[in-house]
Amino acid sequence: MATVAGVAGISRRQQYSAATRRALLRAAEQLFAVRGYAATSLDAIVSDAKVTKGALYHHFSGKQGIFEAVLSDLEDQAARSITKAMKGAKDPWDQARAGLTAFLEVLREPAYSRLVVHEAPTVLGPQRFAEQEERSTFAVLRNVVSGVLNGDALGVDSQMQETFSRIFFGALAAAGDAIVESTDPSAATQRVEAAFGLLLDGMRSLVGTPERADGDAEISGS
Amino acid sequence: MATVAGVAGISRRQQYSAATRRALLRAAEQLFAVRGYAATSLDAIVSDAKVTKGALYHHFSGKQGIFEAVLSDLEDQAARSITKAMKGAKDPWDQARAGLTAFLEVLREPAYSRLVVHEAPTVLGPQRFAEQEERSTFAVLRNVVSGVLNGDALGVDSQMQETFSRIFFGALAAAGDAIVESTDPSAATQRVEAAFGLLLDGMRSLVGTPERADGDAEISGS
DNA sequence: GCGTTTGGCATACCGCCGGTATGCCACGTA
DNA sequence: TACGTGGCATACCGGCGGTATGCCAAACGC
Structure with a gap:
């Protein structure tokens, strides 16, 4: 437990993690839609999401x-x-x-x-x-x-x-x-x-x- | 002129060239059909066609x-x-x-x-x-x-x-x-x-x- | 409060791939 | 026979997806 803000029992770490995950999904959707799957690099995704590949491979399988x-x-x-x-x-x-x-x-x-x-x-x-x-x-x-x-x-x-x-x-x-x-x-x-x-x-x-x-x-x- | 076999005015170089081109196309079609475009490497194509990438880039743009x-x-x-x-x-x-x-x-x-x-x-x-x-x-x-x-x-x-x-x-x-x-x-x-x-x-x-x-x-x- | 654990990343590195630059050599040509 | 050139082979490069490793603050037990 040890929740900070009383939203719904969600810790601060989980909030941050969910935020980066959403940022990755958002950046990926944009780039995939514009450039297509093959022409979109993971470096471009993590750059737009302002994280690194470590974050991406932590949240997704690849x-x-x-x-x-x-x-x-x-x-x-x-x-x-x-x-x-x-x-x-x-x-x-x-x-x-x-x-x-x-x-x-x-x-x-x-x-x-x-x-x-x-x-x-x-x-x-x-x-x-x-x-x-x-x-x-x-x-x-x-x-x-x-x-x-x-x-x-x-x-x-x-x-x-x-x-x-x-x-x-x-x-x-x-x-x-x-x-x-x-x-x-x-x-x-x-x-x-x-x-x-x-x-x-x-x-x-x-x-x-x-x-x-x-x-x-x-x-x-x- | 200077045709070797009297097929139709086609020199030996042209015959060889056409043969390698056909071999490349044949290998490419096979691999593309089985593995798909993205999963097919040019090395695999030229390997199956028994040539090198130089031949591929001579006949095709990429x-x-x-x-x-x-x-x-x-x-x-x-x-x-x-x-x-x-x-x-x-x-x-x-x-x-x-x-x-x-x-x-x-x-x-x-x-x-x-x-x-x-x-x-x-x-x-x-x-x-x-x-x-x-x-x-x-x-x-x-x-x-x-x-x-x-x-x-x-x-x-x-x-x-x-x-x-x-x-x-x-x-x-x-x-x-x-x-x-x-x-x-x-x-x-x-x-x-x-x-x-x-x-x-x-x-x-x-x-x-x-x-x-x-x-x-x-x-x-x- | 305080050490310990661990989730949530960042960093560095690897092998493979598409593409390019260069060189060579037999074939065609005069 | 000498030359020019088409038809390749070889070597190399930057970028890519993926992996291994390390770190650090937030959560947890006491």
């Missing part, structure tokens, strides 16, 4: 370790933002629309797009990246897809829902790139939403639940 | 240079394979189906999937990667999309076709990953083709092709 920590922060933040944006939706299709817009908004921040979508799969490897994603944004998307394709006339089982989720995830990532690299992002966003609207309307016309929307009892754990 | 050469080979090969597979198709939707199957086949070879789809965007940067893709597989896909969405009732201009192409490209890449990482690739391929079939049928029902919109909406391809 370059990949601090990268995963940055990723984890970004994914948690993104997942919260998307789930929050889907709160008011009534039927699953409206929820899908809201989630789509929110996801596109997340993809427009350079850190998420570059690090989570592009760099993470090659840096972490496919299976480790899948583990990361399975607990955050991909889980959200999977719930949305499950809500849309549940209880339809077509034979869409859980494996098909997984397949659809993977496909839509890739489609959304590419759409985010198209928006970011566009000269007119707002116009590009409108085109992307129009394109996905066409895809969703097409699926809805086939699945054949225009407004019934019966099986939306449990879509997400919100 | 690590990124030989990587781009490998990419160029892979993309040309892929584009030829896909266009060849689409030769027999008559209506645009059938062409899209054939191109889809052929593209999924290409994505199953590790070199293309890992290098072109995953590593290339981060190694080359977005705009340089776009230049590469614009001349090969992406151009093919864009033609297919253009054929499908041309002259429809909906207001789909060229920019929307570009957007659709980008989205489908991302979707196909993710689908390829899902297939490769699956424990049962053939079953995963059937699921992917069923999912894209649903998407295409949905679009077709909206676009409203007058002729033969037969309801072959079989989802499970098993």
Whole structure:
């Protein structure tokens, strides 16, 4: 014990340690987002954070370790933002629309797009990246897809829902790139939403639940 | 002049030079595909090719240079394979189906999937990667999309076709990953083709092709 | 209060990697 | 046959990720 300020039983050493850890994460996220993973040196990170490599290797396992920590922060933040944006939706299709817009908004921040979508799969490897994603944004998307394709006339089982989720995830990532690299992002966003609207309307016309929307009892754990 | 063997006016020096260049490309493609770009050292490449770094830097501008050469080979090969597979198709939707199957086949070879789809965007940067893709597989896909969405009732201009192409490209890449990482690739391929079939049928029902919109909406391809 | 322990770093150093500078030598050319 | 040059090999450099070591104040036991 021996706490100094009565915050929550946190000693001064722990406060300082957490501060340096946050500084490292902050500097790393900035540099990774701007220069990319390979072009970012640990010396640059610790220089920006005003510490040394000893501090970095005390808090993280190495370059990949601090990268995963940055990723984890970004994914948690993104997942919260998307789930929050889907709160008011009534039927699953409206929820899908809201989630789509929110996801596109997340993809427009350079850190998420570059690090989570592009760099993470090659840096972490496919299976480790899948583990990361399975607990955050991909889980959200999977719930949305499950809500849309549940209880339809077509034979869409859980494996098909997984397949659809993977496909839509890739489609959304590419759409985010198209928006970011566009000269007119707002116009590009409108085109992307129009394109996905066409895809969703097409699926809805086939699945054949225009407004019934019966099986939306449990879509997400919100 | 002064040709040794009368092949086609190619001197012995040029033959040797081309041979070492091919050996370098071959070794680089192998190592890049297996270990990835970052984990592949130039020493390993020149060791496998049984030359030295002097030879590599004589033929290529550096690590990124030989990587781009490998990419160029892979993309040309892929584009030829896909266009060849689409030769027999008559209506645009059938062409899209054939191109889809052929593209999924290409994505199953590790070199293309890992290098072109995953590593290339981060190694080359977005705009340089776009230049590469614009001349090969992406151009093919864009033609297919253009054929499908041309002259429809909906207001789909060229920019929307570009957007659709980008989205489908991302979707196909993710689908390829899902297939490769699956424990049962053939079953995963059937699921992917069923999912894209649903998407295409949905679009077709909206676009409203007058002729033969037969309801072959079989989802499970098993 | 006081020695002791230990978490939280800083410093110094190592091996490897991408890239460059230099040199050489057989092949092509006249 | 003499010369010029393409096609490499060799040697070396700065920077990188990672490790080993040391120190020092803050926490803890008494």
